[in-house]
Amino acid sequence: MTALHHYLLICDNDKFACIGGLPFFYRCEDVPAQGVKVNTDEAGNSIYAIAHQDIDLSQSPEESTGQIEFLRFRHLIGSLDALQSSQLAKAMQLLRFRQDHQFCSRCGTPTELHPTENATVCPSCHYHQYPRVQPCIITAIIKTTADKPQILLAHHLRATDSKMYTVLAGFVEVGESLEQCVHREVMEEVGLSVSNLRYFGSQPWPFPSNLMVGFIADYQSGDISIDNNELMDAQFFDIDSLNENGPIIPPKGTIAYQLIEWVKQHYQSKTD
Template sequence: MLKKQEKGYWCIVKDRQLYLEDQQLPLKEPCEVGFDLENVVEVGRYQGFPVYWLEAPEGIDEAGFDSLRALLTIDGELFNLAGRAIQLSHMLHSQRFCPQCGSECQMVHAELAMACQGCHSHHYPRLSPCVIVAVRKQDKILLAQHPRHKTGMYTVVAGFVEAGETLEQCVAREVLEETGIGVTNIRYFGSQPWAFPSNLMMGFLADYQSGELNPDYAELSDAIWATKETLPDLAPPGTIAWALIEQTLVLMEGDEG
């Protein structure tokens, strides 16, 4: 329940962007927010403060709104809660009609689901499972550049899991399809909710097994083997891609000791 005198973090969402003040989520009492709070939803708590999701009013000025990426430097727990608000907003707008009968759906706040007004079925946020993997070849790491990254940064290989496929099979398939490299010793590293708009990134480490580097230029702009001395611009800290690269560099250094 919303407590009028309790400060909270506010995830005010408009078109999958968040309202930020000084590049941070506002930490305010409800009376300071200035919007109608009838449909506010608490999505979690962070360091004792509630974290709220609120849809921005229609016609609000877009000034002050920014991508979730602007919050990559904040604590991961709060970042993930902000991402949860983004994903719930995406559900609200993209799942307005029932896939079973076509009737209109409405948000059920108690379940954070969309309830069909016709057949009464409930529909929850749709998550897309993805793998992301850092591949090591002795003192080198496999890095890829994607056309969507306009800054020219490099990252590690990633892709969506297909139906009937294990995560490990997906890792091996994506690396082979995108770079021509076969991998072995695939092991789980960690995961990150990635609300762009509704992905769950599952990170892996793997070792080179076979093949020559042959990038699929329908998917990539470039792919390289880089040493720690020849690293290009990389995915930013706060991303699981960065964490995978960092861990691979640590493993390289360990072998040198």
């Protein structure tokens, strides 16, 4: 019988220890107390995450020697499959949860780790704190014209250096459904009404602990009027202009990229 192992993902905020441009899984016999369980792989090996300051990389096994570098999750995501991306996102979020919940939010007492759950427990008032997930919508808006189908893309203020254009996204508010959030965010950010919402898919996004829920929507009415506190620009692009000479779009591996690619393939096939 093949012996099972423990492997550690080593995290430095939004960066991971990598070798050859891919995440480095550090094999160990005993998991440090600071390690947090992420999942179990298909072979039955346990995957843990640990902060880089809590482990001595100089003790890595000989077969894993090489140039270790720390790469950002955003840089890695285009090289990862969905399972790997989910692993890294979960690792980041669980380590951040541990860091941010060292004290009880009700009484201020130092917390203890729950022995079997991803939770912290207050030994004084017994309050349990669990990792929070923040739902966000992300929407590709399609406009059909007499000439060519178009997609709405926006240039965000936070992306001034990259000049990237992407689909609209926003946080779900308390008491709001996902569909209501789509309508509100689109109206607030670009002043448009949309209709015919279709669910696309979802993706965990660890900045800080989001669940991105994707939709396709049809333009209904209105003229673009951007929220200058959020956006630098927004416009409808011909779908066939989304090529190497077109606007810079989000990297592979992101749900924003997947939405844009789906629209390109689906609507181009209709016009070819």
